[in-house]
Amino acid sequence: MRVLILGGDGYLGWPTAMHLTTQGHEVAVADNYLRRRLCREEKVDFLNDVPDLDERAALWQLISGHRVAVHVGDLNEWDFVAEVFDKFRPQAIIHYAEQPAAPYSMLSRKTATLTLHNNLSVTANVIFAVREFCPDAHIVKLGTMGEYGTPNIDIEEGWLDVEHKGRRHKFLYPRQAGSLYHTTKIMDTDLLWFYVRTWGLRVTDLMQGPVYGLFTDETEKDEGLLPFFNYDEIFGTVLNRFVVQAVAGHPLTVYGKGGQTRGYLNIKDTLNCVRLSVENPAKNGELRIFNQFTETFSVNDLAAKVKDSGNKIGLKVDIQHVENPRLEAEAHYYNPCHTGLLDLGLSPHYLSEDVLVEMMEYVIKYKQQIKHDQIYRNVKWV
Amino acid sequence: MRVLILGGDGYLGWPTAMHLTTQGHEVAVADNYLRRRLCREEKVDFLNDVPDLDERAALWQLISGHRVAVHVGDLNEWDFVAEVFDKFRPQAIIHYAEQPAAPYSMLSRKTATLTLHNNLSVTANVIFAVREFCPDAHIVKLGTMGEYGTPNIDIEEGWLDVEHKGRRHKFLYPRQAGSLYHTTKIMDTDLLWFYVRTWGLRVTDLMQGPVYGLFTDETEKDEGLLPFFNYDEIFGTVLNRFVVQAVAGHPLTVYGKGGQTRGYLNIKDTLNCVRLSVENPAKNGELRIFNQFTETFSVNDLAAKVKDSGNKIGLKVDIQHVENPRLEAEAHYYNPCHTGLLDLGLSPHYLSEDVLVEMMEYVIKYKQQIKHDQIYRNVKWV
Numbered sequence: 001m002r003v004l005i006l007g008g009d010g011y012l013g014w015p016t017a018m019h020l021t022t023q024g025h026e027v028a029v030a031d032n033y034l035r036r037r038l039c040r041e042e043k044v045d046f047l048n049d050v051p052d053l054d055e056r057a058a059l060w061q062l063i064s065g066h067r068v069a070v071h072v073g074d075l076n077e078w079d080f081v082a083e084v085f086d087k088f089r090p091q092a093i094i095h096y097a098e099q100p101a102a103p104y105s106m107l108s109r110k111t112a113t114l115t116l117h118n119n120l121s122v123t124a125n126v127i128f129a130v131r132e133f134c135p136d137a138h139i140v141k142l143g144t145m146g147e148y149g150t151p152n153i154d155i156e157e158g159w160l161d162v163e164h165k166g167r168r169h170k171f172l173y174p175r176q177a178g179s180l181y182h183t184t185k186i187m188d189t190d191l192l193w194f195y196v197r198t199w200g201l202r203v204t205d206l207m208q209g210p211v212y213g214l215f216t217d218e219t220e221k222d223e224g225l226l227p228f229f230n231y232d233e234i235f236g237t238v239l240n241r242f243v244v245q246a247v248a249g250h251p252l253t254v255y256g257k258g259g260q261t262r263g264y265l266n267i268k269d270t271l272n273c274v275r276l277s278v279e280n281p282a283k284n285g286e287l288r289i290f291n292q293f294t295e296t297f298s299v300n301d302l303a304a305k306v307k308d309s310g311n312k313i314g315l316k317v318d319i320q321h322v323e324n325p326r327l328e329a330e331a332h333y334y335n336p337c338h339t340g341l342l343d344l345g346l347s348p349h350y351l352s353e354d355v356l357v358e359m360m361e362y363v364i365k366y367k368q369q370i371k372h373d374q375i376y377r378n379v380k381w382v
Numbered sequence: 383m384r385v386l387i388l389g390g391d392g393y394l395g396w397p398t399a400m401h402l403t404t405q406g407h408e409v410a411v412a413d414n415y416l417r418r419r420l421c422r423e424e425k426v427d428f429l430n431d432v433p434d435l436d437e438r439a440a441l442w443q444l445i446s447g448h449r450v451a452v453h454v455g456d457l458n459e460w461d462f463v464a465e466v467f468d469k470f471r472p473q474a475i476i477h478y479a480e481q482p483a484a485p486y487s488m489l490s491r492k493t494a495t496l497t498l499h500n501n502l503s504v505t506a507n508v509i510f511a512v513r514e515f516c517p518d519a520h521i522v523k524l525g526t527m528g529e530y531g532t533p534n535i536d537i538e539e540g541w542l543d544v545e546h547k548g549r550r551h552k553f554l555y556p557r558q559a560g561s562l563y564h565t566t567k568i569m570d571t572d573l574l575w576f577y578v579r580t581w582g583l584r585v586t587d588l589m590q591g592p593v594y595g596l597f598t599d600e601t602e603k604d605e606g607l608l609p610f611f612n613y614d615e616i617f618g619t620v621l622n623r624f625v626v627q628a629v630a631g632h633p634l635t636v637y638g639k640g641g642q643t644r645g646y647l648n649i650k651d652t653l654n655c656v657r658l659s660v661e662n663p664a665k666n667g668e669l670r671i672f673n674q675f676t677e678t679f680s681v682n683d684l685a686a687k688v689k690d691s692g693n694k695i696g697l698k699v700d701i702q703h704v705e706n707p708r709l710e711a712e713a714h715y716y717n718p719c720h721t722g723l724l725d726l727g728l729s730p731h732y733l734s735e736d737v738l739v740e741m742m743e744y745v746i747k748y749k750q751q752i753k754h755d756q757i758y759r760n761v762k763w764v
Contacts, residue, residue, distance in 0.1 A: 109460075116506055117499070120569075124498055128491045151553070153546040160556075162544055164535040167715070171533070171556035174542075183576045187407045187502075187569040193558070194565045198709055198764060248502075270764070327580055333549070382580060 021066035021220035080317030120236035157337035158289025209293030256324030263293025390480030403448035484561035492537035537718035591675030634661025638706030645675025
């Protein structure tokens with residue numbers, strides 16, 4: 001299948017690109033290196049050196065024999081979008097091309113505005129490009145479990161049957177998020193769902209939880225193929241940050257009480273979820289929604305696991321409860337469903353000690369490069 | 383109270399500005415004449431000649447002695463927004479400054495993109511300006527009943543208590559709209575509700591139905607004070623269009639079966655609803671939602687009323703069911719609540735024969751100016 005990956009330079013975009021080529025798909029990626037620019041502007045570094053897309057594609061071709069076509073440009077620009085879609089005529093589009101960090105979206109008016117405009121514009125351009133160039137193509141959109149927030153009832157998989165005053169209606173599950181970034185993902189869903197109904201687009205919305213890990217069957221073949229790894233407060237996801245903190249001898253920074261519970265998954269499972277979605281597309285006129293995670297943990301659970309695994313390999317790990325910079329419930333009901341991807345054949349990689357030790361051993365190699373002032377800056381939400 | 387009206391040149395913006403000055407408020411308006419530009423670009427005319435804001439403000443001051451401060455500029459531009467807010471330090475902001483036409487938003491990629499960017503950018507800028515310059519100011523946002531769509535259960539006033547598997551949660555009432563324009567209003571709600579929770583903003587969201595009429599206590603003092611009156615398919619609302627069609631001898635164009643039911647209100651009631659909201663503000667950290675309409679009618683009901691009133695004054699009026707260019711249910715359950723504004727003291731002006739005859743008599747004066755090719759162009763949604 002011809003698969004176009006938007007945001008192909010990203011933490012998930014690049015590993016997805018390589019993975020799909022090994023499954024026989026013809027893959028093109030597009031990216032404008034926005035994430036790299038924002039990291040430079042905010043003065044945060046990746047733990048590792050990450051070659052650019054052309055270099056990574058050349059390295060991957062050398063190692064695997066598989067080709068990834070690279071398009072560098074801004075998906076906010078219609079001319080670029082039209083050129084890529086017209087040339088490649090994708091059968092599936094994987095849309096990762098968004099400013100992905102909640103804390104970044106809360107830094108200032110400018111970062112909020114960039115997040116809002118970038119995420120909505122790219123999503124709109126994808127919709128218009130599919131309509132114009134490949135109306136039967138399947139859009140696989142990365143949403144987030146954060147769109148649901150933490151309601152006091154079970155989180156169903158995308159939809160909610162409501163009985164009210166003796167009548168019934170099936171609604172898109174009501175969404176209410178905890179950051180501007182997550183709110184833009186709700187808006188993406190609003191937009192996609194409208195055009196699914198109006199134009200009969202076929203869309204899969206993957207409501208993903210926080211992802212951890214670096215190693216996949218493809219990334220582990222060469223360090224130059226690893227995705228970038230942020231350990232700072234702005235762009236780093238929680239488990240990746242805790243692993244770096246453990247290695248650096250910095251106390252694990254648990255925000256507030258640490259009862260915040262979310263669904264997590266291994267980067268390997270992200271690739272499989274996305275591949276399963278591409279290979280089993282939604283129907284025309286269908287918005288198919290999967291909750292994409294494999295296990296739920298509280299932040300306290302994660303900290304305890306990192307501490308235990310760290311201790312196993314001789315690291316001394318402290319846990320510190322710091323003032324919560326975010327506005328969020330620190331103890332709450334959380335019971336999200338997640339059967340759709342299992343039904344498609346997902347075989348999860350759970351968060352084991354082996355997984356944590358493998359991550360720590362990788363980080364230890366780069367220990368001298370960890371910049372301690374990036375670990376904790378107390379970026380406030382409110 | 384110092385009240386800033388964004389979109390002060392509009393069909394509702396200008397009458398609201400005059401009305402609030404008569405109630406003792408200090409009023410400033412801001413607008414960039416976007417609506418006028420879009421009408422020129424789409425080659426549709428107002429029925430009447432409408433002076434620009436400076437001219438109208440001068441005329442109103444001459445007639446009433448009341449002053450309206452005029453700021454002409456683009457609320458997408460932060461520098462303009464900051465200047466206006468910094469100078470005026472409003473205590474209430476009435477936000478009408480959006481591309482307001484559903485059919486316009488469905489014309490093309492360009493009109494969709496303009497609608498999306500304009501509506502979201504202005505709303506975001508309003509939020510950031512309030513945060514920076516007047517954090518206690520009350521934002522009165524014009525939403526639309528169209529955000530709810532036509533669910534098979536009662537439409538409550540903004541919120542829905544859901545019982546699910548033995549647990550309960552109160553959600554923002556799930557929204558699902560029928561045009562891109564309406565979808566941008568859903569996104570506005572997402573955005574406002576996020577910042578209400580996060581920053582404690584005070585917001586009233588007025589979920590307004592289609593408005594009809596021209597005459598208010600202020601506009602009727604001089605024809606130069608009347609709001610602009612669109613009768614075309616793109617910018618005209620349904621009852622205003624039917625009145626012009628009746629006068630022009632054009633059959634009333636009912637889309638499809640005509641069972642589409644909505645909540646309507648007289649322009650006089652819009653002004654009172656907005657004034658009541660301003661004078662009885664939401665609390666800090668509150669998103670207060672009112673469903674703003676006074677009566678529900680199907681399109682068939684409206685056509686029958688226009689026909690009857692037309693006949694009374696000697697017009698021959700035919701009703702024609704034309705192919706529906708929109709994607710919408712033509713027969714559906716519709717039972718929306720609307721008690722909030724009545725509780726605040728709203729005294730409705732219902733759609734009587736007198737109201738329709740008054741509108742028709744006005745339109746008859748301009749009969750020679752009606753451009754028949756603008757009445758029906760069959761702008762398709764899909």
